[in-house]
Amino acid sequence: MSSSDSPRERMLARAARDIRAGMVVNLGIGLPTQVLRHVPPALPVCLHAENGISGVGPVRAKGSEDRNLIDAGGAYVSTLPGAAFFDSAVSFAIVRSGRLDLTLLGAFEVAGNGDLANWMIPGSFTPGAGGAIELAQKARRVGVITTHTDKAGRPKIVASCSLPLTAPGCVDRIYTDLAVCDVTPDGLVLAELAAGVTTAEVVAKTGAPLILPAGEIPRF
């Protein structure tokens, strides 16, 4: 929980607050996995790994890994009491049948209408989609965690994705270092602002039209 007041940690902590008791949750590689640091230890949550685990526990310390037990990102994990192992078909049955309450994913681009592109950059990054398609399309709720802009300062939230989609209209909520934005039938709504960030800054750094709610915008 070091540097817990950095914009990045606040973003992770904010996303963690939407993980509720009793949920079955799948966390993508990278930023989404780091959300775990902010989930209260007493909160009952079932982490799902698409390679066939429910009840994933903390990553194991070097030297105490189980060679047969990795998560979908290749990390040597542990299991919680009550965990289960299953094959890859059952694992995606959980995802597609509505038993996965929430997934948090990374993004190359996310559009104001909820379109997500996070698996392919034609000509430079084409490793295959893995399990991203099903997670994005079928989790009951899909959150994207991303810095608001890329390293060059360009918006990650765009009016329309230029990259091949992972799934259309799948994203419900976007967590960034600057804001929380909700995909609604009316468009993308600025739901919350990070501490010290102005509405004007978020609007300027967002590539999609942003609906500003009436009244004060909550802070996180």
Place this chain on the structure above:
Amino acid sequence: MSSSDSPRERMLARAARDIRAGMVVNLGIGLPTQVLRHVPPALPVCLHAENGISGVGPVRAKGSEDRNLIDAGGAYVSTLPGAAFFDSAVSFAIVRSGRLDLTLLGAFEVAGNGDLANWMIPGSFTPGAGGAIELAQKARRVGVITTHTDKAGRPKIVASCSLPLTAPGCVDRIYTDLAVCDVTPDGLVLAELAAGVTTAEVVAKTGAPLILPAGEIPRF
């Protein structure tokens, strides 16, 4: 093995001879199940029960039944060393994917072209097909065991089934108390004769055209 020289026991013993080492076999209720009495104890054979068992063993004696262990006919069975339990989807996956080498089934009617009717008599017997459809259609080899004629003396082997089919063209071989008949591309062939039975008798009691092979017909 009492009365092992009766026509009925000879029919069962003849069918048993076509159960070969290493086969996975499903036996229908009634006559087919009784074939087991004639399978040599040392022969390695895996009995499949469609309610989720491979490696079915002998029926248990009264008083030593396991309440959780029945075969698809409701008999309280045992298991052999090396048996496995699985769900009904996996059980029929074995059948449909070509892993069931042989099934022996009963028949109301069986036609010279291999059509089988064994599950429904409109207006009088309509309990549902259970697993018969898949067994008949998908076992690598389908044998029918039946008395050559019904109680009224009418042929069970007919030119064309009048009852609703279990599966069309599915039967490879028919074992009766009088003969063994093979379904071939050319038609139904009289392959073997029971002891003491004449070709003329079989032809007279068979409702489908019967091809008589050149030369002497083997006896069983």
Place this chain on the structure above:
Amino acid sequence: MRLDSRIIDAARAVADIPDGASVMVGGFGVPGTPFTLIRALVDHGARDLTIIKNDANESGMGIDLLLQSGQMARLITSHIGLNANMVAAMNESRVAVEFVPQGILAERIRTGGAGMAAFLSDIGIGTRMAEGKQRVTMPDGRSYLVEPALRADFALIHAAAADGFGNLRFAASARNFNPLMAMAARTTIAEAECVLPLGGLDPDDIHTPGPFVDRVVALPESLPEVYGVVKR
């Protein structure tokens, strides 16, 4: 992190099953039939139910009670031959019975549980089972039947063992349709002969993972006689 507990008593477990609900019921014959949950559903009284079960049990037990109580409006099944009451109810049109070949029934339920829309199969082609079914021709030029997924509002499951999170284990041939139905319902209710604390089941030994199971009902140590060997 930790996992939550979903243990509840039988009456409360079925209390929100509404009139008109579809209810999958595990079991093949006696083994795997959730007799206690069925009894609770009879006591609860929801009517106009669509029951999905491999077979109709026998007279006086299992889903025959839902027939006798008048709660069952429709039955989707593979075989009802051991229950003369059900055959009569079908013939008198008191219950609408839809027959599905057993392996197709199993796979349609699994397809629902796996979140797919349908599967394509050649089972039943050339028989009256294929009548009225949608067909698709695949690139190989062959025609297949469209077998739509089956899902239900509720599933009633019988397990040999469970933990509080809903991980389940079945015994012998009592497994049958239970793991498939557990996947295919919006709300899955499992009764278990033995409820263990979390961690009491080895993760490699679990037949149905907890995420599919919403409610766990512990059976009494001394099981009612109906679960026993059938005397004939």
Place this chain on the structure above:
Amino acid sequence: MRLDSRIIDAARAVADIPDGASVMVGGFGVPGTPFTLIRALVDHGARDLTIIKNDANESGMGIDLLLQSGQMARLITSHIGLNANMVAAMNESRVAVEFVPQGILAERIRTGGAGMAAFLSDIGIGTRMAEGKQRVTMPDGRSYLVEPALRADFALIHAAAADGFGNLRFAASARNFNPLMAMAARTTIAEAECVLPLGGLDPDDIHTPGPFVDRVVALPESLPEVYGVVKR
């Protein structure tokens, strides 16, 4: 009655894999990858192979050896990001790579193993994954993609334990695609860390039933290092 034994050594187990064969290979990353059978297939030398595997392992291990030996002509997979050799081979068109979303790959293999022709799903609709796929409109008016069954001539499986009849058990996340592929091949070959006598596995504890498995190869008690924890 008794069950037969199917134990054989690795070289003989793969000896009849012909040029041009399709071969499913279990594993997700290191866990569940049948490294010994893959090595035997390299030594055997069959060429022009179509490999079906969730991922391409990493450089220098697993199916990367079949790439480096020039035996792999096609790969059907969900993700190859951890193997730069495979990415390069794809980009240089030395291997034809077909990508399938991971859950669809799993289910297409299971559909093959269950003897069905295809399943219908909405996964990928609205993305380039749907391009060129056959579509079917169901009675609900919605359009679905036809996902054809995947079968193979051979499957190479890694199990934690087996008995001589071919009943298999997997360990933890090493299960992954192994049970699905074991169902979907004409000839299924399993290597096992521990081969028990018949009866050594409880029938309730078996993940893949013996009727799906043709050959069982016992691994040495001291496993090669490639099976171990990956050092990075």
